[in-house]
Amino acid sequence: MSQTLSLLAADVQVPDAPAPMTPVPLGSHDEPSIRTAVPGPLAEAHIAFDEMYTSPSLPRAYAIVPVRGEGTVIEDIDGNRFLDFSAGIAVNVTGHCHPAVVEAIRRQAGELLHYSASDFYLPIYAHLAAELERLAPMAGKTRVFLGNSGTEVVEAALKLSRHTTGRQNIIGFLGGFHGRTFGSVSLTASKAKYHAHFSPLLPGIYHVPFGSEGLDELEQRVFHRLMPADEFAAVVVEPIQGEGGIVVPDDDFLPRLRRICDEHGILLVADEVQSGMGRTGKMWAIEHWGVEPDMLLTAKGLASGMPIGALIAKEHLMTWGAGAHGSTFGGNPVSCAAALATIDLLEHGGLMENAAERGAQILRTLGPLAAQYPGVVRDVRGVGLLMGVQFDSGATAAAVAHAAFRRGILVLTAGDDVVRMSPPLVVTEAQTAVAARIFIESIEEVAASR
Numbered sequence: 001m002s003q004t005l006s007l008l009a010a011d012v013q014v015p016d017a018p019a020p021m022t023p024v025p026l027g028s029h030d031e032p033s034i035r036t037a038v039p040g041p042l043a044e045a046h047i048a049f050d051e052m053y054t055s056p057s058l059p060r061a062y063a064i065v066p067v068r069g070e071g072t073v074i075e076d077i078d079g080n081r082f083l084d085f086s087a088g089i090a091v092n093v094t095g096h097c098h099p100a101v102v103e104a105i106r107r108q109a110g111e112l113l114h115y116s117a118s119d120f121y122l123p124i125y126a127h128l129a130a131e132l133e134r135l136a137p138m139a140g141k142t143r144v145f146l147g148n149s150g151t152e153v154v155e156a157a158l159k160l161s162r163h164t165t166g167r168q169n170i171i172g173f174l175g176g177f178h179g180r181t182f183g184s185v186s187l188t189a190s191k192a193k194y195h196a197h198f199s200p201l202l203p204g205i206y207h208v209p210f211g212s213e214g215l216d217e218l219e220q221r222v223f224h225r226l227m228p229a230d231e232f233a234a235v236v237v238e239p240i241q242g243e244g245g246i247v248v249p250d251d252d253f254l255p256r257l258r259r260i261c262d263e264h265g266i267l268l269v270a271d272e273v274q275s276g277m278g279r280t281g282k283m284w285a286i287e288h289w290g291v292e293p294d295m296l297l298t299a300k301g302l303a304s305g306m307p308i309g310a311l312i313a314k315e316h317l318m319t320w321g322a323g324a325h326g327s328t329f330g331g332n333p334v335s336c337a338a339a340l341a342t343i344d345l346l347e348h349g350g351l352m353e354n355a356a357e358r359g360a361q362i363l364r365t366l367g368p369l370a371a372q373y374p375g376v377v378r379d380v381r382g383v384g385l386l387m388g389v390q391f392d393s394g395a396t397a398a399a400v401a402h403a404a405f406r407r408g409i410l411v412l413t414a415g416d417d418v419v420r421m422s423p424p425l426v427v428t429e430a431q432t433a434v435a436a437r438i439f440i441e442s443i444e445e446v447a448a449s450r
């Protein structure tokens with residue numbers, strides 16, 4: 001550490017996480033409890049410390065400094081209690097620190113922390129692969145590659161698509177988000193800032209609008225005037241766009257995309273990094289349309305917060321040989337243990353049913369907002385617990401997200417003008433009602449200030 005930095009560091013009070021302030025378990029609270037201005041004094045001090053050392057590229061939506069979580073409740077460094085309708089960007093599907101997930105992690109951590117499954121035979125890696133093969137929304141046999149994150153399995157899918165088809169080009173959709181490493185960021189088309197100053201990006205990626213009009217464009221413009229269909233290896237699609245603003249496609253889109261892929265030998269890759277793991281009320285969002293992908297990608301919710309990602313591909317596509325692809329940490333045993341516990345809870349803990357019911361509850365409560373606040377709220381949409389409220393502008397969406405934060409509800413913006421709600425799938429009816437009420441109060445506050 002340079003002397004200047006050490007002096008600066010000495011000036012900033014870096015608080016330790018305070019002792020628990022809540023006398024009853026965090027998760028049993030329905031109402032948020034905001035006891036300081038937010039950000040509070042400890043949060044302010046921590047943010048000053050953070051900003052000395054961390055990469056300025058981190059987007060940081062607002063000043064929450066979480067130190068403890070249980071279920072749908074997050075406590076910040078000042079002891080403020082929030083209802084978490086963001087879940088660390090749609091990650092903690094079983095809620096924060098679910099006891100079964102924590103116990104699985106503890107047990108595995110005491111047995112084996114790491115042994116690379118790329119070079120050796122790690123039992124729990126194969127167990128998780130077998131579970132994902134069982135859950136895959138494909139009729140025939142599949143195989144699984146495990147990575148550490150969403151972007152890493154998007155890269156794996158791009159490589160496998162080229163490898164197995166011998167073709168180079170890829171189709172993506174405007175508004176799509178697939179990650180931030182070179183292949184995945186080239187496929188991402190939600191905001192130009194993700195591409196700025198990083199060129200040249202991966203060549204051979206063609207973007208069309210998301211929805212049936214985009215498929216018209218694909219067939220009439222791209223295949224006809226730009227690149228023949230038989231030069232495309234894959235199309236990568238989010239069945240419901242997340243980061244792009246919770247965009248649910250028209251019902252014809254995915255079945256027609258499947259038909260186009262079949263006609264031209266193009267692989268259909270479903271990026272379910274955000275929409276998968278029960279979030280929409282089914283294990284995979286693509287199941288709502290009865291469409292079978294050739295490959296499916298999952299990450300975020302897979303291990304309830306532990307880093308992991310999976311590429312599930314039809315067996316006949318996994319033509320690559322030993323050494324063609326791998327990862328030192330991918331399928332880390334502790335993450336695999338958390339994933340197995342997560343799958344068990346999703347299948348036997350009623351979480352997917354709850355996602356469907358709570359999503360319907362949010363739609364019932366917030367659905368009328370577009371009529372009640374014309375010119376402010378434009379749309380309320382989503383499936384299960386992947387919900388979005390669209391506003392008249394990005395500024396309004398950001399203001400509502402901040403107002404909700406100050407009142408104790410954590411949400412996150414998405415797309416140009418949407419507030420996204422993606423709470424843990426354990427969220428209760430009472431917590432959902434409270435969050436919806438406070439969200440409406442936040443809209444009222446913003447609407448009244450204009």
Ligand code: PLP
Nearest residue numbers: 149150151177178179242273274
């Ligand atoms: N794909 C989708 C649909 C995503 O939403 C994201 C992240 O938000 C990614 C891929 C990238 O995942 P990660 O941030 O784990 O690299």
